[in-house]
Amino acid sequence: MRIHPEAQERNTRLAALAPAVAKALSPLGQRAFFPKGIPFQAGQSAGCKINATIGQITDGAGNPIPLAPLKEKLAAFPPKDAFLYSPIQGRLRAREAWHAKLLKEDARMAQVALPNVSSGICHALSMAADMFFAAGETLIIPDLYWDNYEQVFLMRLEGDYQTYPFYNAQGGFNLEGLRATIATQGPKAHVLLNFPSNPSGYSPTPVELKAIAEVLIESARDRVVVVYCDDAYHGLVFEETATSKSLFFDLAEAATSGRAPNLIPVKCDGVTKELSFFGGRVGFITFGVAKDAAAILSDKAMSLVRAGIGSPVGLSQYLMEEELLDPRHEAEFDRLRQILAARYRKLKDLLSQPTPHWTVFPFNAGCFCLLELREGLNAEAVRQALIHDESVGIVSQGDRYLRLAFCSLHDDAIEPLVEALRRVCEKN
Numbered sequence: 001m002r003i004h005p006e007a008q009e010r011n012t013r014l015a016a017l018a019p020a021v022a023k024a025l026s027p028l029g030q031r032a033f034f035p036k037g038i039p040f041q042a043g044q045s046a047g048c049k050i051n052a053t054i055g056q057i058t059d060g061a062g063n064p065i066p067l068a069p070l071k072e073k074l075a076a077f078p079p080k081d082a083f084l085y086s087p088i089q090g091r092l093r094a095r096e097a098w099h100a101k102l103l104k105e106d107a108r109m110a111q112v113a114l115p116n117v118s119s120g121i122c123h124a125l126s127m128a129a130d131m132f133f134a135a136g137e138t139l140i141i142p143d144l145y146w147d148n149y150e151q152v153f154l155m156r157l158e159g160d161y162q163t164y165p166f167y168n169a170q171g172g173f174n175l176e177g178l179r180a181t182i183a184t185q186g187p188k189a190h191v192l193l194n195f196p197s198n199p200s201g202y203s204p205t206p207v208e209l210k211a212i213a214e215v216l217i218e219s220a221r222d223r224v225v226v227v228y229c230d231d232a233y234h235g236l237v238f239e240e241t242a243t244s245k246s247l248f249f250d251l252a253e254a255a256t257s258g259r260a261p262n263l264i265p266v267k268c269d270g271v272t273k274e275l276s277f278f279g280g281r282v283g284f285i286t287f288g289v290a291k292d293a294a295a296i297l298s299d300k301a302m303s304l305v306r307a308g309i310g311s312p313v314g315l316s317q318y319l320m321e322e323e324l325l326d327p328r329h330e331a332e333f334d335r336l337r338q339i340l341a342a343r344y345r346k347l348k349d350l351l352s353q354p355t356p357h358w359t360v361f362p363f364n365a366g367c368f369c370l371l372e373l374r375e376g377l378n379a380e381a382v383r384q385a386l387i388h389d390e391s392v393g394i395v396s397q398g399d400r401y402l403r404l405a406f407c408s409l410h411d412d413a414i415e416p417l418v419e420a421l422r423r424v425c426e427k428n
């Protein structure tokens, strides 16, 4: 494998600062470095009186020359924010606003470096995987997981995966399953955890969350453990007993304080669900290791952005900054959460009525709930019958599971959906 001298310089520095992190890099992660190319040189020249660096069409004074229809549509925005390139690592204002939001949630974020901007959360996960996950390695996930992880880790990176049952016998998170599965791994383990979960809609209790963190910290005593925290549904929690904290906070504390030098927590989150800004495509990747090591990982992430999407979208970063900095933001987020909470309560109530046709996995958060159909019913057949006989769309997962996305249902549609499901199950 050819490694550019600049990448080697980063790797050598990282090995001195955080040997376990350097060792955990995938071959692509080792090769990655942000080159001293056009964006770098343009950044250095940003303050110059005459700037002939970047291929960005301006009036010569740093202002864009927008076309009239676009300009009219975006008249409410400062032209530079709306039309010009974002820095590769993301706009400073966006990164600071997101970091400040997390800092407000947990003071331990003060020890964690600013995030890099990605083009949505999936892209953040994909970059985290590119950085650490090598072909042939194994991702540990619970058996109920977002199907796109297969595309990121298996299809794209030629990895494998090992699952453990999501729930324990008491209907809580299966801590022992997680512990035992990590214990089967050699010197490097990859663990992905997504709370609140898609598809199960489960968020751990605060006690469970602490215990999960301790299992991961403990497992990292004798091996490197990369933990991908997929926090896509962060904050969308509807029960007092479910934590609204991210697992990342405990892990980052252990890693940045030196208590767990072999632990590499990576937080992937963004505006998609939390700001109800699905098409905005603003995500964040945060490295929960000491800031000097995180700076090198940030440089490598910039290289992956350059090699893939070029640079992140500036306009939607600007919009998300405006939302986060608006004094109404927290109340607005709570309004969104309350809309979902009302749907959650209605669905929970309807699903608590006894039926021979399905059992409901414990759920308390997020956007979904998951049903397990009784023996004899096939999830795909039920889904097809729902579309054709009842004009109802839901998702089948495996042979036995159905995922209901209550986030996209009007309150009034919840009862008809459950009734339609009951009718179809009775006929089949």
Ligand SMILES: Cc1ncc(COP(=O)(O)O)c(C=O)c1O
Pocket (backbone or CB within 6 Å): 119, 120, 121, 122, 123, 146, 194, 197, 198, 230, 232, 270, 272, 281, 283
């Ligand atoms: C668990 C989970 N992670 C990540 C994502 C991806 O988010 P984005 O649309 O920002 O790429 C989703 C989207 O559905 C998701 O459910």
